[in-house]
Structures are given as C-alpha cells and as structure tokens.
Amino acid sequence: MEAFRGRRQRRHRWLWRWRRNPLRRRADVVEGWVLLGAWLLTLLAGAALGLVSARTVEHGLAQERAASRPMVAYVVAHAPGRSGARSSSGERVWAEVRWTAADGSPRTGQVRVTPGAATGAPVAVWTDARGRLAGRPATPTEAAVRAAFIGTLAGAAAAAVPYAGGRLLLARLARHRLSRWDTEWSRLGPQWGRMTG
Template sequence: MEAFRGPRRWLWRWRRNPLRRRADVVEGWVLAGAWLLTLLAGTVAGLVTARAVEHDLARERAATHPMIAYVVTRAPGRSGARSSTGERVWAEVRWTAPDGSPRTGQVRVTPGAATGAPVAVWTDAYAHLANRPATPTEASVRAAFIGTLAATTAAAAPSAASRLLLIRLERHRLALWDTEWSRLGPQWGRKTG
C-alpha cells in the first residue's frame, strides 16, 4: 500500500505544487486548527477543573474539625468480630459541641463497641456530623483524575467537530470530481473507442 501512495511528505498541503487544490489547503488549515483547539481546550479545561476540585476539597478540609465522640449504647455485633473487610456497624454516639451543648448522631463503629468507647468523628462549623474530608494527597489524586476526565471531554469536542468538517469537505471534493468526470468522461470515451 505504501508503494501505491508514495512516501509521506510533511506539510504537503502547503507546499507549492501545480496539482495542489484549494481543498487540500483548506483541509490542512482545518487539521491544524483542530489540533490547536483540541490541545488548548483540553489543557485549559483540565487545569481549571483540577484547580477548582482541589480548592473545594481544601475548603471542605478547613470547614470540618475532628472531635471525639462516645458510644451511647453498645454497638450490635460481637466484640472483636472484625472481619478482614473492616466491617463496621451503625451506632449512636454523643459529643459536646464547642458551645458546650451535647449532640448525638449515628456513625459507623467496630462491631460490639462498648458503651462509652471513644470514636473519632468529623463535625462542621455548626457541630453537625460531617464526612471525613479528603487528605491533601487524596485531594491531589482526585483533582488530577477529575481534571484528566474534564480535559479528555473538552478535547473531544473540537476533535469530533473537525472530523465531521473533514468528512463534509471530502464529500464536497468527491462531488466536484463527479461533476468534472461527467463533463470530461464522454470526451475520453470517443478518443479510446
């Protein structure tokens, strides 16, 4: 197949050639613009998204505080029956808010945790239970992953649009060839027949 096509030439669409068509130049510029837009859109979207995710996770980290809560009633399950999967059960716990008011809530604890057993919990600014925030390392990994997904998604749009435009240009070029062939084809038939 390589022998049929000939050697590939770098930037052949812009070289001076009497056989070069205007459609070749347009296709070359469409490809160059598509590559540039794909690279630019992917990079910008990835960096902006990663930075936003990391900022949100840092804000979440700053808004939550670790507290020590105590189990109110014995947790269901056997004490020491912890499985290799790290099974945990729901139990009611009590903690004291910074303003001195007692608070209660449901959290996961080890099976069979005794009454009064200390449990680490995370609370928000209003002393309500909150999820454990992501560590800085977890936040960086999560931001990188989501940034990569955003970059891939943003880069797909100009890439797909350019592909569709190139398909339309190819169809237009083939239609022009058909028109030209229908005009010149009969002339060739008379000379060879």
C-alpha cells in the same frame, strides 16, 4: 541515500497541503487549515478545561478539609454485635455517639463503630463548622488524585467537541471535493478516452 530520502518524505507528508504543487487545489488548502484549527482547538480546549476542573475540585476539597474538625465522640449505648468482629471481617455497625461541639454544646448522632463497642468507648468523628457530623475529608494526596482524575475526564470531554466538529467538517469537505471531481470527470472523461484511443 534512498532510505534517507524515503524517511524525509514520510516526515513531511503531512505538510503536503501547504507546499507548492501544481496539483494542489483550493479545497486541499482549506482542508489543511480546518485540520490544523481542529487540532489546535482540541488541544487548547482539553488542556484549559482539564486544568480549570482539576483546580476547582482541589480547591473545593481543600475548603472542605479546612472546615472539618476531628473530634472524639463516645458511644452512648453498647453497640450491636460481638466485640472483635471487625478484626476478622472489617464489618462496622451503626451506634449512637455523643460529643461536645466547639461552642461547648453537647451533640449526639449516629456513626459506624466496631461491633460490640462498649458504652463510653471513644470514636473518632469529623464535624463541620457548625458542629454537625460530617464525612472524613479527603487528604491532600486523595484530593490531588481525585482532581487529576476529574480534570482528565473533563479535558477529554471538552477536547472531544472540537475534534468531532473538525472530523465532521472534514468529511463534508471531502464529499464536496469528490462531487466536484465527479463533475469534472464527467466533463473531461470523454475527451480522455479519445486521446488514448
């Protein structure tokens, strides 16, 4: 029975500021509400900004993916390096390529290709809506991972503000409470010594 009572007391220890108690002061109640408000703001701010950031990133990457088009370009001149070097080291070199944009106009640009790529070798490239070279867009899985990572960082940063503010306010309230205790003790301390002597 004693073990059960001890467990129950531990479980409700954090509610001490709201329970009826002759030793509870107004400052204890204020600290309790400040603590509760800081935790609620921390959770709400972190969750809200994290979700908004994640959705914004994912939406932006989806728009980028929708605007990008895969194209086949062809190497204009023999690429530098010896052929087959990529298979051993993963190295890629810059080479000029030519492709036809969606409007039918011929385009050229620089992209990375395997070393020693022959003239006329096909190369996969990505273009934007205007037919200019663009980077490969993130896949839906990559976009989800990136959005989750950025959302987590943004949520943690947003949650840190009310958490730190609450901690500072609680520290200030504790200093105020301790100074009041010092004042009361300086007034009552000498009487206490006479009662025990």
